[in-house]
Amino acid sequence: MNKYSVLIICLLLCLNLRGQEQTWREVPYYLKGYEAKYAKSPKEAALAWFKDARFGLFIHWGPASLYGKGEWVMYNEAIPYKEYEQKAREFKGEKFNAQDYVDLAVRAKMKYITFVAKHHDGYALWDTKATDYNSVDYPAQRDFVKELAVACRKAGLGLFIYYSIGLDWHHPYFLPSSMYNPARPHYKEMPDEYAFKKVEDFKHYLNFAKTQIMELCTQYGPIAGLWFDTVGGIYQHSDLFNIQEVYDMIHSIQPHALVVFKTGANGNEDFITGEREMGSLASVFKSAGLPQQVQDAADHSWESNKGKPAELNIPIQTLGWAYHSSPRQRQKSKDEVMDLLNYCAKINANLLLNIGPLPDGTILEENVKTLGEVGDYLEKNGFPALNTKDYMDYRTKAVQQIDKEKENQTAR
Numbered sequence: 001m002n003k004y005s006v007l008i009i010c011l012l013l014c015l016n017l018r019g020q021e022q023t024w025r026e027v028p029y030y031l032k033g034y035e036a037k038y039a040k041s042p043k044e045a046a047l048a049w050f051k052d053a054r055f056g057l058f059i060h061w062g063p064a065s066l067y068g069k070g071e072w073v074m075y076n077e078a079i080p081y082k083e084y085e086q087k088a089r090e091f092k093g094e095k096f097n098a099q100d101y102v103d104l105a106v107r108a109k110m111k112y113i114t115f116v117a118k119h120h121d122g123y124a125l126w127d128t129k130a131t132d133y134n135s136v137d138y139p140a141q142r143d144f145v146k147e148l149a150v151a152c153r154k155a156g157l158g159l160f161i162y163y164s165i166g167l168d169w170h171h172p173y174f175l176p177s178s179m180y181n182p183a184r185p186h187y188k189e190m191p192d193e194y195a196f197k198k199v200e201d202f203k204h205y206l207n208f209a210k211t212q213i214m215e216l217c218t219q220y221g222p223i224a225g226l227w228f229d230t231v232g233g234i235y236q237h238s239d240l241f242n243i244q245e246v247y248d249m250i251h252s253i254q255p256h257a258l259v260v261f262k263t264g265a266n267g268n269e270d271f272i273t274g275e276r277e278m279g280s281l282a283s284v285f286k287s288a289g290l291p292q293q294v295q296d297a298a299d300h301s302w303e304s305n306k307g308k309p310a311e312l313n314i315p316i317q318t319l320g321w322a323y324h325s326s327p328r329q330r331q332k333s334k335d336e337v338m339d340l341l342n343y344c345a346k347i348n349a350n351l352l353l354n355i356g357p358l359p360d361g362t363i364l365e366e367n368v369k370t371l372g373e374v375g376d377y378l379e380k381n382g383f384p385a386l387n388t389k390d391y392m393d394y395r396t397k398a399v400q401q402i403d404k405e406k407e408n409q410t411a412r
Contacts, residue, residue, distance in 0.1 A: 028222035058354035070320025096361025122170025158224030225258030
């Protein structure tokens with residue numbers, strides 16, 4: 001439930017901003033070495049760091065991991081609202097050790113971690129006051145974002161925080177399926193908890209999301225940025241989401257923090273990230289049956305943003321992003337990861353490689369082995385040389401699918 005009104009959000013933001021001017025005179029820990037650029041422009045310093053970073057670790061982990069069927073399991077199997085909520089109480093992350101993830105990233109020569117703080121199921125992995133549906137109030141009783149933020153700071157790694165603003169299957173006032181196809185699991189009867197009745201109700205969700213995003217920007221020190229998902233609903237209802245207000249809030253609190261929303265929600269993102277492939281998402285939305293309006297917005301977004309600093313995000317596993325226990329599951333090898341790094345160099349982009357830990361927080365041994373081998377190779381040979389001349393030719397050609405075993409996704 002949303003506990004903050006617009007007035008309280010504005011008040012908290014104003015109080016917070018009073019201390020920001022002095023706070024951000026000091027260069028954020030992960031931007032050491034970029035002081036001269038930072039003095040001129042915090043954002044330009046952050047972008048220079050990002051382009052130099054080359055390689056990051058993506059982590060999809062949460063209550064969905066308990067099912068071993070990927071992060072969309074609540075939607076794909078239409079798991080009843082209360083049943084999923086109760087199952088989330090079994091999620092405790094008893095073996096989650098933030099230092100293990102940081103050590104793995106450092107070993108693999110990565111420079112940042114992107115952590116899924118809230119996926120589409122709405123469960124928050126930090127101490128949020130906007131809802132009790134979180135890892136502190138639930139039996140886990142831990143703030144996983146805080147633990148990872150502390151470990152990243154000690155190691156000098158940047159921390160991006162993933163936040164699903166474009167889907168929330170738990171919040172009572174998110175859009176109904178009649179307004180956006182994957183907005184709700186396809187229940188035969190919608191649960192009583194879903195309270196959306198009229199368009200004006202959506203403001204309750206948006207205020208909730210802004211509150212949570214403000215918490216993430218104020219409770220964990222300097223962050224590298226916010227990584228938003230999913231963009232289809234924003235294309236279809238840009239007037240309701242008004243995503244620019246969210247961007248402005250983030251930059252007013254942390255001026256160096258970068259904002260990314262796939263290949264762009266409104267064109268004011270700091271860089272773009274392609275999911276499994278680099279290009280327009282129009283074909284994905286078409287196959288998902290979303291309106292032509294959404295497909296056109298995706299094409300326009302790509303054409304407007306394709307020249308920005310870029311990142312390719314792709315899972316090390318072949319099925320899903322969160323833990324998937326299917327016998328058909330396979331983990332990529334060192335050579336396959338190097339192929340991805342070579343491709344990213346060709347299109348002048350970073351690689352954000354995802355892992356799906358076990359429900360208890362343990363990193364799969366195969367992933368530890370593979371990323372260790374990748375780190376050893378990079379230690380000896382360095383990263384592939386960046387293509388800084390004709391990389392746009394490769395970005396703008398017909399979409400190249402990188403992961404041949406790509407699964408069908410409902411929406412991005």
